Amino acid sequence: MSSSSVSWQDLPAAFVGGIDPSYPDEDPINDLLLGLIDLDHGRSYLAYCEYSSVAVMFDRLVAARESSDGFIVDGFADCASRIAKLRNMTRHHAEVLLNEAVALRDRLPQVFECLRDGLIAPWQAKLIISRTDLLDDQSFAPVVDASVADLLRHRTGTWSRKRLRDMVDRIIFRHDPNSVRERRKEALDARGVWTESRGDGVAEITGVMAAENVRIAVAAVTALADAACEHDGRTKPQRMSDAMFALLSGATFECQCGRDDCTAQIPEPGTLPPVDTRIVLHVVCDESTLAGTAHNSGLLDGHGIISDDHVRDIAARPDTTVSFLVPPGTVPTADGEFTLPAHQPADPYRPSNALDTHTRLRDGYCVEPGCGTSAFDCDLDHVAEYNHTDPADGGQTTSVNLNAKCRPGHLLKTFGDWVDDQYRDQHGRLVTEFITPEGLVIPGEAETNEDLFPGLRRIRYESPPAKAPPPSPPHEHRPARTGTRAANKHARRRAERSRNRRRNNAGPEPTY
Structure with a gap:
């Protein structure tokens, strides 16, 4: 050889x-x-x-x-x-x-x-x-x-x-769709619980069940594990292991801080913490699929694509609450679109409940490339920074100017030198880009959930009113100033986004 x-x-x-x-x-x-x-x-x-x-x-x-x-x-x-x-x-x-x-x-x-x-x-x-x-x-x-x-x-x-x-x-x-449905049935038929020794006095327990039940079970274990106080010396995975045993066996879950002033609220065995804990799963589908008149796929947050039958099975559960992004009875425009309020009535900075939900449904996950954090666990961020003094001069609360970012990504954008940009291209697709402090443009994710639910594109939001800045109090000898550090930083970011648009020739200049 x-x-x-x-x-x-x-x-x-x-x-x-x-x-x-x-x-x-x-x-x-x-x-x-x-x-x-x-x-x-x-x-x-x-x-x-x-x-x-x-x-x-x-x-x-x-x-x-x-x-x-x-x-x-x-x-x-x-x-x-x-x-x-x-x-x-x-x-x-x-x-x-x-x-x-x-x-x-x-x-x-x-x-x-x-x-x-x-x-x-x-x-x-x-x-x-x-x-x-x-x-x-x-x-x-x-x-x-x-x-x-x-x-x-x-x-x-x-x-x-x-x-x-x-x-x-x-x-x-x-x-x-029939093969997907049949595969789900076969997978459900194979559900069960297994154990396996891992040596050194520990063993592993595995449970296979419907995806929504797994999400509920993990949320329950997490809620109980988080009931321990901040001084508990266990890691979160260790606390979750102990919490899982407590829920399965009916034993008491205890905080292990050993302090006399422990602030943990430990619930009764077999229950969740008494702090109004609710387990919320988000299942997204279009209205016709829910009604059974269409057979489109749905999305189980944290799991992925599910069949139309699976959507209706979850909707039929007694603990399921069905809500609509567009309230029933809303009259569409002549071209079949729906217009909803963009922000809270008293605060143009805060998105309305509809826009908040729409943004999370559209993004699905954190918009940062490679991040799989659910959009429902993310912060909503104004891509172009909102100008609280003069909203007409800053990034307003609109669908295009909001996206979902995980907490680390949000903090990095807010306090670091990163710039992100978001706009619709000539085909109407939402494009997100990230610009490093050195000016390198990194493309965002190739898809949003608008590809799965095209009806999201038919929803429009009222433009926030242009609110004039309050008049400045008279000061005859006030020194002139070009702007605060935050204002200068925001201006630099607006200039960077404009250069990005010209560089890529990808769309119209941004409006703020």
Whole structure:
């Protein structure tokens, strides 16, 4: 066996991030960041080459000898054994690699090309494979493959794990809702509870149940774990483990701070803390699906796409409250749109309940790329900063100027030098972008829930009134000042957003 003559160290610097190790401090931050993108493209291409080679091995060692396979040793096991021994990996991982290679080449050839071209990362390819398992031997599999690949190629923005998962699931449901429903039934039939020893005196308990029940159970465990006072020395996972045992067994959950002045409010065994704790799950669907006159998919917050039957099952639960974003009886405009109030009557800064809910439904998750925090657990942020002194001169409370950010992302934007921008492009799609302190524009997520619920685009909000600033008290000798630090910072951010629009030629100049 001859060793490879390829020397990866001899590759040009452009292929490995463009870093000169001799002068690491001289590379601009933006060049370093862009170099990471080049490395990602290379990682994708190497994965494509790996899958291609493994698929050829499958053809020669598996497909070509199926008729002569034995009862125990077959071509698949023989091929996996070769890969496992050569690469010092388990046979299971070698079999997974074989299955992924064949799935990409034969079931998802256009997605496979997206991996080759660096449009997706290897982990994204694996996720798409896992979400399309039910497409084997389905006539519409090429249509799903083409639809997913088309969005990957032509949709501007990034794909986080949850956004990509939801996109693939909604495309599959659109083409074959019956398979999705049948798969859910089979999954529910397989529910149960299992235990397994993990050694060293600990064991693991696993419960499989309906997704909404899991969310409720986790919320109950979390609420009880949070009943301990701030001086409890356990980590949150440790407190949740103890709280789960208390709820399952009826034992008392106790704070372990050991202090005489403990402020913990520990509930009675088998109950939640007596602090008006409510467990709220958000299930989103359109009105016709709820009524059973349409068969569109819905969204279970924290879980992802669910079938129309699943939506109606949850709606029929006795503990479910159904509410409507557009109040029943609201009269649409001539073009079928609905107009709702944008802000609280007494405070143009505070969004109305309708706009607050609409923003969270539309975003689904934190808008920062890669963040999977539910929008219902996020802060709502004015993208262009609201001017409390003169609202007409600052970012107003509108649908386009609000988005959901997790608490760390919100704080980083508020107190750091990051700038984000949000606008609708020439096709009416909501675009979010983030600008680093060095001026590098990072695209936001490629989709919002408007792709899942197009009816959200039919809702409009009244423009906030332009409120004139209060008159300044007369001061004959008051020194002149160009603006506060906050005002200057906001002005710089407005200028950066305007430059971003001109640089990208992506839309009209922002209005504030």
